[in-house]
Amino acid sequence: MEYNIDLKNFTTFGVSANAKKFATFSTEEEARNLTKNNNEALLILGGGSNVLLTQDFNGLVLKNEIKGISIIEKNNVTVVLKVGAGEEWHNFVLHTIENGYFGIENMSLIPGSVGASPMQNIGAYGVEIKDVFEKLEALEIETGEIHTFTKEACAFGYRESVFKHALKGKFIITHVYFHLSLVEKISTKYGAIEQELLKNGISNPTSKDVSNAVIAIRSSKLPNPKDLGNAGSFFKNPVVPIKLYNKIRETFSNVPSYPIDENSVKVPAGWLIESAGWKGKKIGACGVHVNQALVLVNYGGATGNDILNLSTEIIENVYQKFGIVLEREVNIL
Numbered sequence: 001m002e003y004n005i006d007l008k009n010f011t012t013f014g015v016s017a018n019a020k021k022f023a024t025f026s027t028e029e030e031a032r033n034l035t036k037n038n039n040e041a042l043l044i045l046g047g048g049s050n051v052l053l054t055q056d057f058n059g060l061v062l063k064n065e066i067k068g069i070s071i072i073e074k075n076n077v078t079v080v081l082k083v084g085a086g087e088e089w090h091n092f093v094l095h096t097i098e099n100g101y102f103g104i105e106n107m108s109l110i111p112g113s114v115g116a117s118p119m120q121n122i123g124a125y126g127v128e129i130k131d132v133f134e135k136l137e138a139l140e141i142e143t144g145e146i147h148t149f150t151k152e153a154c155a156f157g158y159r160e161s162v163f164k165h166a167l168k169g170k171f172i173i174t175h176v177y178f179h180l181s182l183v184e185k186i187s188t189k190y191g192a193i194e195q196e197l198l199k200n201g202i203s204n205p206t207s208k209d210v211s212n213a214v215i216a217i218r219s220s221k222l223p224n225p226k227d228l229g230n231a232g233s234f235f236k237n238p239v240v241p242i243k244l245y246n247k248i249r250e251t252f253s254n255v256p257s258y259p260i261d262e263n264s265v266k267v268p269a270g271w272l273i274e275s276a277g278w279k280g281k282k283i284g285a286c287g288v289h290v291n292q293a294l295v296l297v298n299y300g301g302a303t304g305n306d307i308l309n310l311s312t313e314i315i316e317n318v319y320q321k322f323g324i325v326l327e328r329e330v331n332i333l
């Protein structure tokens, strides 16, 4: 156990915040022992790529380092893998590609840990973890018991799961099981993957080619947290009633949308923020990224509250302009 640790290097926003107590665990048993007699606030951290610390954490911060990738089942068409929650997501993706398992190559280069991936049902380029999710194991903090959660029990939605709502703060995810395909299954239709492959003269891509294309596109669009503090998309893309969408279109004929159902559409939050004039705006030490309006950045020395206040201004301004309330994707602490 360590005391009074600055969490600056433990989240990708790189903001300072003091943790009263800090420890890591690499087994379920260690996690159980650390939480058994704890009566203070508890924060579980993976890679810290989806949290914004706005104040000191007056309790115990536990960093998950449970490692290991093992085969649980394999037949001619599918493999089921059990993965330690502390494995780095991108390393896991690379492992699957090297071993000829298909299904998550489109989610290359998403920062963070495997254990946090079900928290918000991470996704990119047309794939979400719910598509390859088998089950997970999690330690119930109150009892120290391990529970298994099926896909249904996780109640996955767009950047959502039961762990962000009814079970928030109650479980530590220790292992995640994925079912992947042994039969070649490549999806290049989403975003700019196909163009990127063609640019490189690839017409019959392998999963490694798709992964490389995703890495190239992401690296060109998104700031690397090692260079510029950020947590990826700060806001979710809002689902908007069709009536409101049509009203917005009367003034902004180019507003993009993706169909959800007959009554609603999804509108890209990045477009709303950019159209409200925020792209590239810098306020003090933080701002809206110059290339991607969905990403708020810490230019160095911003506090969590600076970034939170900026996000509030954006939410209010977008509401005034379009009548749409943006919701934060990042976990605010």
Ligand SMILES: Cc1cc2nc3c(=O)[nH]c(=O)nc-3n(C[C@H](O)[C@H](O)[C@H](O)COP(=O)(O)OP(=O)(O)OC[C@H]3O[C@@H](n4cnc5c(N)ncnc54)[C@H](O)[C@@H]3O)c2cc1C
Binding pocket: 012, 043, 044, 045, 046, 047, 048, 049, 050, 051, 064, 085, 110, 111, 112, 113, 114, 115, 116, 117, 119, 120, 121, 122, 123, 124, 171, 172, 173, 174, 222, 223, 224, 225, 230, 231, 232, 233, 331
């Ligand atoms: C540059 C960049 C790009 C990104 N792109 C994407 C993207 O394309 N798609 C996408 O979906 N996300 C994206 N993200 C967001 C982020 O990568 C994911 O949300 C990721 O899953 C967070 O993992 P983490 O280990 O860093 O979680 P953390 O930030 O450490 O934690 C996130 C939340 O989960 C909780 N938590 C973490 N681990 C556990 C556990 N084992 N048990 C219980 N609770 C836990 C934490 O308490 C916290 O509430 C991006 C982030 C960045 C910085």
